Amino acid sequence: MPRQAHPSLRRKVILTASMVRTYKACPRLYELEYIHQLKPVTPGEALTTGSQYHDYVAKILSGEEYRLEGIAGTMAAAFDRFLPWREWGIKAVEQEFAVKITPYFIIRGKIDAVCEDGCIVEHKTTRNTLDDMYLERLALDDQVSIYLAAQTLLSDKLINRVHYTAVQKPTIRQKQNETDSQFQERVRDWYDETRVKSFTVVRTFSQIEETIAHLKELAKEIRRRKFWYRNPAHCMIVDCPYRSICLDCDPQTLTGFVKKENNNEELSPCKF
Ligand code: SF4
Secondary structure (H helix, E strand, O other), X not given: OOOOOOXXXXXXXXXXXXXXXXXXXXXXXXXXXXXXXXXXXXXXXXXXXXXXXXXXXHHHHHOOOOOOOHHHHXXXXXXXXXXXXXXXXXXXXXXXXXXXXXXXXXXXXXXXXXXXXXOEEEEEEEOOOOOHHHHHHHHHOHHHHHHHHHHHHHHOOOOOEEEEEEEEOOOOOOOOOOOHHHHHHHHHHHOOOOOEEEEEEEOOHHHHHHHHHHHXXXXXXXXXXXXOOOOHHHHHHOOOOOHHHHOOOOOOXXXXXXXXXXXXXOOOOOOO
C-alpha cells in the first residue's frame, strides 16, 4: 500500500525570505506576525524612509520620470551618483516570483531588479557604517541564497550572482534655524563613496542545492510546529515591535495592532 504523507505535511506553506529570517530569529515573532497575522498600527520611520527610497531607486533604474524629495530622495540621488548601475544591463525592476518547491511548499518574493544576464540586484539601507563587517553579514544573508535558488529553478539555468547596493541613512541631524532645503544640501554633501557602496555576491551550484534542501526541511518544521518558543536573545539585538504583546496576546482584543489582510501584503495574490 502506498505510504500517505502525515496530514500536517499536506498543509500548504508559503514562505518569503523575510518569513524565513523571522522564523529563524524568533519563532514567537513568526507566530505573531505570520500565524496571527498582526502588524503594528504605525509603521516605523525606518520602514517609511526605506520604502520611499526603494520606490525612487526603482524609478531611476527603469528610466521613469521622477522628482526626488526629502531624505529618501537625497539617498536615491546618492545611489545614482556613486553606483555603477548603468553597467549592469538592468532588464526589469521589482519582479515578483513564486516557485513551487514541493506540492505543498512555495517560495515567493519580489526582486528589486534583474539584469540581462539573469544577475539579481538588491538594495539595502542602514544606519550602520558600511564597513567590512556589515558587508560580510549581508553576504551571508539567507535572502541572497533564497533568491538565487528561486531564480535558478525558474530559469532552468544556474543564476548565481547578486549585485548588492547599500546606502547609509544620514546620521547628521537638522540644525535649529536650518531650512529643509539647506539640510538636504548638507546631507547631499555628506554622501561620498564610503556611504554608498555596491558589491557582488556569488554562490556555487552546490550552495544553491543546499539552500533548496534547507528550505524544504524548514517548511516541514514550520508545518508541524505547535509551540512557538521565544528567543529573548533576539530582543537584545533588535528593538522588537511586538515586545508589548509577546508574553500576553489575545488577537481579538489587541490595541496598537491590526490584522493583516494576508502575510505578504506587498505581493500580489498567489496563483498557486
Ligand atoms: S519580544 Fe523577543 S521573544 Fe518576544 S517576539 Fe519579539 S523577539 Fe521574540
